[in-house]
Amino acid sequence: MNDAEVLTASAQETIDFAKCFARSLKPGDVLCLEGPLGSGKTTFVKGLAQGLGLKRSERVKSPTFVLMHVYKSKIPLYHFDCYRLSSTEELENIGFEDFVNDAKAISCVEWAGKAKGLIPSHASHIHFEILDAVRRRITVR
Numbered sequence: 001m002n003d004a005e006v007l008t009a010s011a012q013e014t015i016d017f018a019k020c021f022a023r024s025l026k027p028g029d030v031l032c033l034e035g036p037l038g039s040g041k042t043t044f045v046k047g048l049a050q051g052l053g054l055k056r057s058e059r060v061k062s063p064t065f066v067l068m069h070v071y072k073s074k075i076p077l078y079h080f081d082c083y084r085l086s087s088t089e090e091l092e093n094i095g096f097e098d099f100v101n102d103a104k105a106i107s108c109v110e111w112a113g114k115a116k117g118l119i120p121s122h123a124s125h126i127h128f129e130i131l132d133a134v135r136r137r138i139t140v141r
């Protein structure tokens with residue numbers, strides 16, 4: 001995956017960028033999504049799911065309360081949110097390592113900093129910055 005930096009001026013622009021970005025993804029990829037509350041991480045995942053051909057991408061919502069969602073897109077998409085995690089043990093209990101190392105799926109991890117030690121070294125990191133009410137800077141590394 002190539003490094004990239006984009007500025008988006010609406011949630012729809014973030015979705016469009018993610019849809020386009022999804023074309024560069026292959027099974028086994030892991031994306032760590034970092035950035036403050038409301039910076040657009042879940043919005044980005046919604047766009048990824050659309051780009052991966054998920055028919056009902058309105059189902060993409062923050063998994064804050066359930067830790068994980070699975071979307072049956074062409075390439076299965078695992079969506080984690082570690083915001084409310086109190087210890088990495090909770091991730092171990094749901095088999096997080098098996099999911100993020102699944103060579104047939106793509107994994108997205110919001111608040112991946114809380115999953116330290118469990119993220120594969122080949123993961124890409126995407127940073128979301130809030131510039132103002134509607135503008136975001138998205139940096140891929």
Ligand SMILES: Nc1ncnc2c1ncn2[C@@H]1O[C@H](COP(=O)(O)OP(=O)(O)OP(=O)(O)O)[C@@H](O)[C@H]1O
Pocket residue numbers: 008009010011012013014035036037038039040041042043044062081083110128133134135136
């Ligand atoms: N340029 C933009 N890109 C993405 N979202 C935007 C943008 N401008 C405004 N928004 C709004 O900001 C909010 C982003 O919410 P979202 O759930 O995607 O954030 P998040 O980073 O996942 O937050 P959390 O850490 O709480 O899960 C949405 O309400 C969205 O409509």
Ligand SMILES: [Mg+2]
Pocket residue numbers: 041042043062063081110
């Ligand atoms: Mg979110």
